Amino acid sequence: MGDDAVTGTITLEVARYRPERESEPTLQRFEVPCRKDWVVLDALNHIKDRLDGSLSYRWSCRMGICGSCGMMVNGEPKLTCATFLSACAPGPVRVEPLRFFPVVRDLVVELTDFLAKIGSVKPWIVRRDEKPAGGGEFLQTPLEVDEYKPYSMCINCMLCYAACPVYGLDPGFVGPAAIALAQRYNLDSRDRGKSERMEILSQHEGIWGCTFVGECSQVCPKNVDPAGAIQRYKVAAVTDWFRSFLPWGPR
Amino acid sequence: MDPMSHDVLLVGGGAAGLRAAIAIAEADPRLKVAVVSKVYPMRSHTVSAEGGAAAVIKTGDSLDDHAYDTISGGDWLSDQDAVETFVRDAPEELLRLEHWGCPWSREPDGHIAVRAFGGMKKMRTWFAADKTGFHLLHTLFQTSLKYPAVTRYDEWFVTKILVDGGRAQGVVGIEMKTGRIETILAKAVILCTGGCGRVFAYTTNASIKNGDGMALAYRAGAPLKDMEFVQYHPTGLPFTGILITEAARAEGGYLVNKDGYRYLQDYDLGKPEPGPVLRSMELGPRDRLSQAFVKEQAKGRTAEGPYGPVVYLDLRHLGEKLIQARIPFVRELCLKYENIDPVRELIPVRPVIHYMMGGVHTDLNGATPIAGLYAAGEAACVSINGANRLGSNSLTECVVFGARAGRAAASYAARAEPPGAGAREQGAGEKRRLEEGLLRGTGGRERVAPLREAMQGAMEKGAGIYRTAAALSEAGSTLDALQARCRDLSLDDRSRTFNTELTSALELSFMLDVAQAIVACAARRTESRGAHQRTDYPARDDGRLLAHSLASRSEAGSCRVDYLPVTVTRWPPGERVYGR
Numbered sequence: 001m002g003d004d005a006v007t008g009t010i011t012l013e014v015a016r017y018r019p020e021r022e023s024e025p026t027l028q029r030f031e032v033p034c035r036k037d038w039v040v041l042d043a044l045n046h047i048k049d050r051l052d053g054s055l056s057y058r059w060s061c062r063m064g065i066c067g068s069c070g071m072m073v074n075g076e077p078k079l080t081c082a083t084f085l086s087a088c089a090p091g092p093v094r095v096e097p098l099r100f101f102p103v104v105r106d107l108v109v110e111l112t113d114f115l116a117k118i119g120s121v122k123p124w125i126v127r128r129d130e131k132p133a134g135g136g137e138f139l140q141t142p143l144e145v146d147e148y149k150p151y152s153m154c155i156n157c158m159l160c161y162a163a164c165p166v167y168g169l170d171p172g173f174v175g176p177a178a179i180a181l182a183q184r185y186n187l188d189s190r191d192r193g194k195s196e197r198m199e200i201l202s203q204h205e206g207i208w209g210c211t212f213v214g215e216c217s218q219v220c221p222k223n224v225d226p227a228g229a230i231q232r233y234k235v236a237a238v239t240d241w242f243r244s245f246l247p248w249g250p251r
Numbered sequence: 252m253d254p255m256s257h258d259v260l261l262v263g264g265g266a267a268g269l270r271a272a273i274a275i276a277e278a279d280p281r282l283k284v285a286v287v288s289k290v291y292p293m294r295s296h297t298v299s300a301e302g303g304a305a306a307v308i309k310t311g312d313s314l315d316d317h318a319y320d321t322i323s324g325g326d327w328l329s330d331q332d333a334v335e336t337f338v339r340d341a342p343e344e345l346l347r348l349e350h351w352g353c354p355w356s357r358e359p360d361g362h363i364a365v366r367a368f369g370g371m372k373k374m375r376t377w378f379a380a381d382k383t384g385f386h387l388l389h390t391l392f393q394t395s396l397k398y399p400a401v402t403r404y405d406e407w408f409v410t411k412i413l414v415d416g417g418r419a420q421g422v423v424g425i426e427m428k429t430g431r432i433e434t435i436l437a438k439a440v441i442l443c444t445g446g447c448g449r450v451f452a453y454t455t456n457a458s459i460k461n462g463d464g465m466a467l468a469y470r471a472g473a474p475l476k477d478m479e480f481v482q483y484h485p486t487g488l489p490f491t492g493i494l495i496t497e498a499a500r501a502e503g504g505y506l507v508n509k510d511g512y513r514y515l516q517d518y519d520l521g522k523p524e525p526g527p528v529l530r531s532m533e534l535g536p537r538d539r540l541s542q543a544f545v546k547e548q549a550k551g552r553t554a555e556g557p558y559g560p561v562v563y564l565d566l567r568h569l570g571e572k573l574i575q576a577r578i579p580f581v582r583e584l585c586l587k588y589e590n591i592d593p594v595r596e597l598i599p600v601r602p603v604i605h606y607m608m609g610g611v612h613t614d615l616n617g618a619t620p621i622a623g624l625y626a627a628g629e630a631a632c633v634s635i636n637g638a639n640r641l642g643s644n645s646l647t648e649c650v651v652f653g654a655r656a657g658r659a660a661a662s663y664a665a666r667a668e669p670p671g672a673g674a675r676e677q678g679a680g681e682k683r684r685l686e687e688g689l690l691r692g693t694g695g696r697e698r699v700a701p702l703r704e705a706m707q708g709a710m711e712k713g714a715g716i717y718r719t720a721a722a723l724s725e726a727g728s729t730l731d732a733l734q735a736r737c738r739d740l741s742l743d744d745r746s747r748t749f750n751t752e753l754t755s756a757l758e759l760s761f762m763l764d765v766a767q768a769i770v771a772c773a774a775r776r777t778e779s780r781g782a783h784q785r786t787d788y789p790a791r792d793d794g795r796l797l798a799h800s801l802a803s804r805s806e807a808g809s810c811r812v813d814y815l816p817v818t819v820t821r822w823p824p825g826e827r828v829y830g831r
Contacts, residue, residue: 018746037490037557037589049700053743053752058290060457063493063588065385066294082587104428105749111291115405123393125352133343138350139361145354152354152386156293181393188352 010034010085011092012043014055017103025103027094028052034085040095041069041080044107057107064221067155070162071107072096077159077219098162100171114158117174121182121200126193144189151184151229153222160216160226166209173206176216176226183229198240201233208234257402258282258664259657260422260437262409262464264292266384266649267628267656268443269391270344274657276398282661286395287404287424287435289459289754293392296445296457297649300384301496301580302368303376304646306341309365312373314338319822321644324370325608325637326781327797327824328477328817333633335820336615337644337651344650345377353390354379368643369497370536376643381496381580387646404435408754409463411681412440412471412624415673419471419624423681427754430747432685434678436670439660441617442468442626443653446607447765449758451715452707453558454604455487455494464630466761468611469768473619474801476632476815478765479773479783480608482640483716485540487603488589489558495600497642499581500533502573505565506540507597508547509554514562518543538639538782541602545716556599563597570594602716606645608636608782609772612801617656623667627656634799638781695741699755702740706733706759706766714770719787723774730767734808737763764804771810772800793824 009031017025030051032043041059048055059069062081069080074094085093101109131138160176167173182201186194201207207230214227259275261268264286275284286292307317317338322329349355349363356364356378368376379386395401407424413434414420421436444464448456469475486495486506500506503526508514513523513532520539521531528534544562547553553560566574566581571594574582585591585598611626613619613633619626628649635648706729713726737760744752778792779785798814805811 019748020746039588048752053698053700054746056744056749056751058294060290060294060459061296061299062458062491063299063584065382066290066296066298066457068290068294084590086590105746108749110428111405115291118393119396122397124397125350125394131350133346133350137346137355137363140357141361142357142359144361145357149354152389153382155298155385156291185352190350190352 007034007036007086007089010043010089012047013092013094014044014047014107015096016055016106018105029092034089036086038085039081040073040078040083040085040088040093043085043093044080044095056105065155067157070098070157070159072099072162077162079157079159079221082221098158100162100164100168101158111158113171114161114175117178118156118181120174121178121197122193123181123185125185125188125191126196127190128192138190140189147189148184148187151180151187151224154180154224155222157221159219159221163215163219165211165215166206170206174201174204176230179207179233180224180226180229183232198237202237255433256436256670257285258437259284259439259441259660260435261286261441261443262288262422262467263295263443263445263628263630264288264392264403265295265297265443265445265628266387266391266646267630267653268292268441269388269395270650270653271441271443271627271657271660272401273391273395273398274654275661276400278658278661279665280400282400282664283402284400285402285404285435285437287407287409287422289406289408289427289463291405292395292403293389295388296460297384297388297646299455299457300387300646301381301494303366303378303383303643304345304387305368305371305376305641305643306345306647307338307375308342308345308363308377309374312375316373317341317375320371321635321641322637322822323825323827324641325635325639326791326827327793327822328480328637328780328799329635330633330818331820331822332818333615334635337635337648340651340655341647344654345647348387348390348650351390351394354386356380368641370641371643381498384646408757409467410685410757412467413670413674413677414471414621414624415671415677418622418667420670420674421678423678425685425754427749430750432682434675434682436674438664438667438669439623439625441656441660442611442624442630443628444630446629447762448604448607450706450710450762450766450769451481451604452711453487453489453601454492455484456492456604461758461762462765463758463761464626465610466764468619468624468626469764469802469804471621471624472804473621473624474612474803475768476609476612476799476801477634477638477772478607478609478768478802479776479800480638480781481604481714481769482537482606482608482782483541483602484605485537485544485602486564486600487605488585489556489561489599489601491588492603493584493588494603494605495564495581495584495598496578499564499566499578501527502577503527503569504533506533507563507565508552510552512552514547514552515540515543518546541716542784544602554599559601561599561601564600565597566593567595567597606640608632608634608638608640613656615655616659617652618659623663625656625660627652638783695739697736697739697741699740699752699759702733702736703759703762706730706763709733710766710769714773717784717786718773719785720774723770727767727770727774730763730770734763734767767810768802771812772802775812776800797824
């Protein structure tokens with residue numbers, strides 16, 4: 001490996017927490033090369049391979065699509081594969097596990113509850129009868145695809161939960177990604193499950209605590225705009241509520 | 252019933268594994284299905300696939316055309332009965348994904364849209380913009396959530412397949428969150444663990460692609476097939492291995508050497524024109540372009556980058572407007588992950604390992620020679636891809652053969668005996684091995700990263716784009732030495748909780764076995780075919796080697812190579828002609 005792109009070194013302050021050894025997280029400092037093409041994740045890999053093999057974190061694709069490597073970088077939720085070290089110069093760069101999630105170890109957080117929330121909104125096409133494969137495709141125009149497509153881009157990186165003030169106060173809140181996922185199917189012309197999902201979401205009072213600030217949409221690396229999904233839900237829910245008083249309404 | 256006992260157990264939760272799980276749940280809802288994966292399923296490497304999935308759906312196309320393209324693309328090493336099955340099942344499988352919500356790109360009238368792809372004579376590649384694998388995986392994962400019969404073991408790392416009395420009866424896995432080691436019993440096991448790109452230094456493959464399932468099967472006594480056939484993609488980013496799609500060249504990008512010269516004109520790939528010409532120059536086939544890079548390097552005309560020799564992909568003449576409109580993901584990848592702007596800068600690229608044509612030897616239903624053991628997807632070799640896979644056949648392969656393996660395993664499990672005492676004893680033995688050998692430590696002297704880098708360097712040098720008997724022999728010796736050193740590993744990490752140094756060590760050991768099988772098969776195949784190019788044997792030899800390699804592991808760990816004839820149904824071997 002050549003050194004022509006190295007611009008000195010940079011200090012990383014990495015959160016360490018080994019439940020067998022420590023009662024609370026501590027910060028450990030490492031000096032790493034600051035290369036033009038290195039992202040924070042490369043620095044973590046350098047630490048693991050050369051300095052301390054016991055550092056634990058998740059990563060896989062290093063191209064922003066698997067959603068594994070979300071962490072707090074200098075207090076902001078980031079994909080570490082898409083955050084250049086040089087952008088953090090001169091440092092130090094503080095790397096911590098995603099905020100608001102229980103920490104398993106070092107930079108690894110607990111996902112069980114997040115996955116349960118994703119599953120709770122029935123994120124699949126709901127139909128009374130499944131169409132036989134021989135029956136051909138459901139027609140869907142490009143405009144109809146565009147309706148739900150932005151909400152289908154979520155990589156489940158959970159940065160939006162780490163940015164969400166409502167989730168920070170109420171861990172029971174179903175959260176931005178799950179609501180966006182519900183809307184992804186609600187807005188799909190092939191789906192018939194919207195009323196079931198609206199019923200599920202209506203049990204989450206937290207939605208009404210959500211402000212227009214849209215921290216979730218600001219941190220989303222895939223421009224999913226969960227805040228937009230939440231606002232659309234609110235409008236739909238209020239409309240349904242008013243309709244329920246009308247004689248020609250749904251009830 | 253034992254809580255950790257299932258009817259069918261999937262190892263791996265990517266496209267093949269999830270498709271198999273759904274197939275089993277649909278075939279017989281009473282069957283207990285488990286998906287054991289070292290990552291959460293939506294992190295699986297299927298997620299990175301960009302281009303699309305091939306299946307005949309449009310008028311003017313035919314199953315025979317798809318079969319012929321696949322077989323000639325594979326340099327006639329594909330089993331033609333497998334290819335015929337594949338092209339026949341493909342449209343139904345992709346339609347099923349459509350019914351499950353996959354956001355396939357559409358024609359203005361609402362029908363499925365298809366695009367052209369390398370080596371395909373007709374447009375038959377279904378796509379979901381430029382993130383097809385991502386959408387396919389998330390559609391399968393979300394759909395799988397509606398089947399209560401599917402139990403998931405997320406972030407469980409499988410270390411061994413239990414085979415007793417010639418029958419696969421479960422696995423041993425480590426729960427990463429707690430470090431507990433458990434025997435998980437099952438009447439049938441399906442390996443859907445994907446490829447092994449990380450055996451090489453430069454690869455598009457994610458860090459999790461370590462050939463786990465291939466090594467697990469090999470150790471359990473199932474042969475690996477056609478392991479010498481490893482596909483290089485000509486345009487990867489050198490440091491990260493991130494793939495720059497062929498679309499960048501289809502839009503008019505040039506490949507130039509260090510002098511700015513479009514060097515492909517020197518390698519029988521046509522004459523340079525200002526705009527793109529199909530099947531010519533930059534739009535030649537992947538193997539030929541990767542081979543031209545090596546020849547250019549030998550002439551001293553590649554540039555020296557911080558990570559070795561590179562050539563350049565030049566998109567600057569296309570202008571910002573076209574780049575942003577037609578290949579935005581290329582610009583996004585370069586900007587966000589390499590700090591390069593292709594509007595103003597040359598993109599350094601090199602051939603990078605992309606796909607393993609070989610894998611666990613299976614029949615058309617994913618069955619291996621071991622009763623109750625199945626494989627599907629990139630981990631398996633059925634074989635449809637032969638000596639060179641065509642782009643957009645692999646996603647389709649995952650769903651077609653995932654579903655077939657799932658149905659076959661379901662029907663086997665419904666009549667199989669429950670796992671026996673022998674399997675439990677083996678599980679206990681494996682648990683002792685892991686506890687004593689790695690977690691408690693034996694004062695070893697070696698570390699994981701240097702061994703892994705030595706292996707990757709040896710493979711790149713000895714088993715890369717061009718191979719010779721001498722270079723393969725040297726790579727083989729290096730791997731033998733690395734195997735010995737791998738038994739002397741020392742870990743910094745003694746924690747039970749999410750110990751990724753332990754899993755890296757186990758992955759290294761898997762990769763060394765896979766690397767040895769690749770080198771052994773490559774050394775024995777004294778011909779050049781598709782992705783396997785021997786400078787000492789430059790011609791294809793159908794007389795002797797129209798045959799699959801079968802690599803079996805001996806008790807002592809050495810690799811034995813046998814041959815199995817290729818199944819030819821309707822397409823006798825012919826010449827592969829490109830650009831003329």
